Amino acid sequence: NAGVMQNPRHLVRRRGQEARLRCSPMKGHSHVYWYRQLPEEGLKFMVYLQKENIIDESGMPKERFSAEFPKEGPSILRIQQVVRGDSAAYFCASSPGTGWNQPQHFGDGTRLSIL
């Protein structure tokens, strides 16, 4: 049973380019969460999605960032016109539901570096 798969593991972009980060949840999981870990900071919630729906995007910057979780395929976190401050580790987590005993399982993350 494969875990949460994220790719790429490392991504280098120049300022102004677009970054696309992909996340395939664990089999049977329909809830996906994205978190960002800035240098010397803790992980911060960005967005929570279910299939074809954004449930909570309260942690996502209003501009340049978007997320989707289509009916088929992985969840995508897209960052347009990247800036140096976007350099961080981006983690995806999935869970089968939102019950009291439902842990979130994390992928290995995508390390985004902006030149």
Added chain:
Amino acid sequence: KQEVTQIPAALSVPEGENLVLNCSFTDSAIYNLQWFRQDPGKGLTSLLLIQSSQREQTSGRLNASLDKSSGRSTLYIAASQPGDSATYLCAVNTGANSKLTFGKGITLSVRP
């Protein structure tokens, strides 16, 4: 707004020592609390989840306790080993769309 604090930021102990990692949170209305382990350059591995109604959970040498009323959780590691060296993160689920609020973690180093 929920805030999670983990102090100290780093801890170094000799092998074989029993140790306790602390986590405190400001809002006691939580759904559950999870402890994670993060190795350098890696993702998070879920260690234990304690539901709001529970007092503790155990897995092998690990025991996590929860005191909701005082806003505290502890992770107890028995007979520490060098392989336990990692950053330990505490995260609280307040139930609002299940988003986790994380502490900054405690970086543990177990010396052989």
